[in-house]
Amino acid sequence: MPSKPRAMNIRARVTQDAQMLAHLGIGVDAGALEQPRAGQPLLYLDVAPHLVNALDFCHGGVVYALADTACAYALGADAFVPATIDASVTYIRPGRVGERLWAHTEIIRQTKRLGTCEVRVLNPAGELVLVYRGTCANAAGAG
Numbered sequence: 001m002p003s004k005p006r007a008m009n010i011r012a013r014v015t016q017d018a019q020m021l022a023h024l025g026i027g028v029d030a031g032a033l034e035q036p037r038a039g040q041p042l043l044y045l046d047v048a049p050h051l052v053n054a055l056d057f058c059h060g061g062v063v064y065a066l067a068d069t070a071c072a073y074a075l076g077a078d079a080f081v082p083a084t085i086d087a088s089v090t091y092i093r094p095g096r097v098g099e100r101l102w103a104h105t106e107i108i109r110q111t112k113r114l115g116t117c118e119v120r121v122l123n124p125a126g127e128l129v130l131v132y133r134g135t136c137a138n139a140a141g142a143g
Contacts, residue, residue: 017069024065025051041102043070045121047095057094060130063101064089067119067132070103075115075136082115082136092128099123113138 021027025046032042045066047058067089072082095101101121108116119132 021069024062026066026069041070041104042073043103045095045101045103047097047099047101049097052097055094057096058099058101060089060091063091063095063121063130064132066101066103067121067130068134070105070119071117071132071134072136074105074107074117074119075110079112079140080110080115080138081140083139084134085137087132087134089133090131092130093123095121095123095129101129108133113141 025048027044027046029042029044043066045058045063051058051062053059064087068084068087071087072084075082101123104120104122106118106120108118110116114135114137116133116135119130119134120128121130121132123129
């Protein structure tokens, strides 16, 4: 029988997810991790050649992964282990090779059981690339 997920702080999650994040080109702003401020993006995506599709755009699934991870990190706390149960995305414009895309996250509502947030992914010019709205359940009580 699998054990229940345990709550963990954001530094532990970043450490645990480091290999997956690096593979996708997702990085963590160390300054934001040390001294977080409201509205400050924590995660970014460096668009590399291996992340683009046949149109030479960053694959939508990779940008989605950035937004989904940003939502989970925003909602994650010692007593809340986020597991995405619903998400919708709107792709506004493509990310391109060489760009650094930033995930700006806003928590819409969070309770002990559910959390909803909106993530806006912006390119270096400050233009909107993707809008994500996701709901996570607290997996700390799963099992």
